[in-house]
Amino acid sequence: MSTLVLTIRESIRYRGRSGHLSWIAHRISGLAILAFLVMHVWDTANANFYPALYEWSIELFKHPLFALGEIALMAAVLYHAFNGIRITIMDFKPELWKHQTRSATIVWALFFVVFIPIAILMFRELMHGCAARGAACWQIPSLSDFLN
């Protein structure tokens, strides 16, 4: 346990400036996407193997908390994708290394420019869906309703 605390503390404390922040963000976004992806892939396979279970899960995913998580997932994918391209270009072009800091800033700028309008669209969709379902919006769908 103390090694976990040490790892987390030292990961935050290490001061590699902008590249350090990019590294943490790339690592956490990658792991977060993977955690979601494994759940998502096994769940979507249920559309074929256990359709009733799948229909329950997609109702559950309409819940506002899941819809907010979906927006966070969008952020993770966009940042990880843009920064991954930066890493790849830098790995093969050492002559660009003098632009490390600037390249990290460009990725953050690109990320915010793309993510913010998309987040607004997704949030509006969340609100529409919630309004359409009325009181059921905050309810957790009951599994037994779907299995019968």
Add this chain to the structure above:
Amino acid sequence: MTTPTGITYRKVAVPSNLERRAFLFMRLSGAALLLLAVGHMMIQHVLNSSQNLTLQFVAQQWSSWGWRVYDMLLLFFAITHGFNGLRNVLEDYVHNRNAVKWINRFLFVFAILTIIWAGIAIATF
């Protein structure tokens, strides 16, 4: 060679081994995922929405081979890239060689099972 700002570098031929190929694979699959994964997010979560997702919608998409191939490619690259990335991360933090070996074996089997299970789900829908 030295750049005007004083960064010195030289090109070296890196001998090919498993780690070198894994390194290249992360970058190659990353480029593929830029289209596949970001495209998937835009198509399914912005143009369409999970707020009105239904089983019929999934059935309609997977009745076409175009969507099936798209989703299978996404499945393959996202799982292999993601699990190889996880392996990278764990090797930074787990220092017991034997533990690393067994974690890697477990991750490998789990990743393959995931691809097969979901691949069958897509192919036979």
